Amino acid sequence: MDSTRHRRPTADAAGAGANADAGGQSAADNDAERFWEQHYRTQHAWDARVNPLLAETATPLHPGAALDLGCGAGGDAIWLAQRGWHVTAVDISTTAVERVRERARDIGVEDQVVTAQHDLGRSFPAGQYDLVSAQYFHTPLPLHRSRVLRTAARALRPGGLLLVVDHGSTAPWSWNQGPDIHYPTPTETAAELDLDPSHWSVLRADMPRRGATGPAGETATVIDNVLLVRFIGG
Secondary structure, eight states: TTTHHHOOOOOOTTTSSEEEHHHHHHBHHHHHHHHHHHHHHHHHHHOOOOOOHHHHHHHTTOOOOEEEETTTTOOHHHHHHHHEEEEEEESHHHHHHHHHHHHHHTTOOGGGEEEEOOTTTTTOOSEEEEEEESOOOOSSEEEOOHHHHHHHHTTTTEEEEEEEEEOOOOOTTTTTTTTTTOOOOOOEEEHHOOOTTEEEEEEEOOOOOOEOOOOOOOOOEEEEEEEEEEEOOO
């Protein structure tokens, strides 16, 4: 999701699943599902624009199978589908995936979009993909983020791309204005993934600036942390 869309700061907790109940669902898992379900149920004005760095990356590619992690309002999934991609769009919020499914049907790309509810800390969609997109895949709640992204890298077909776009700065309209926030750099994210360089290659790891617009129409220059990885094969 675009950084103007109330996306969340990174939390990668190794002990996120330590306090599981008898059904195998941890308190943190339940909290995360409730948090994001509440967020999307109460978000009346849905911003469904494509994220610009996804558009920049995907425009020259031949359409194939794409996976949108944390699809939210579905701007990325719909944009890809309109350009011939077959997209699996997943989110922890049932409301989010239902609304993306409805929007795909309304604009006539329902055959191009499959939606599914996943708590990616506990389950991951099956299949292999030519493109996996993780746009501002952050949360204020515990999540094994690096483990999810490693799983995403392993879901690529040979030649496939994993695009991770993170916040690199705090926008003036962000709810989280803490002075000690650390945004992982692309190099740090790549190190956390710990991918074998004989099978994966880093194509891009930079921190571009861009103009962004906030929910009340305010503007600012923000930084995106961009990591693009290709699965070589093997």
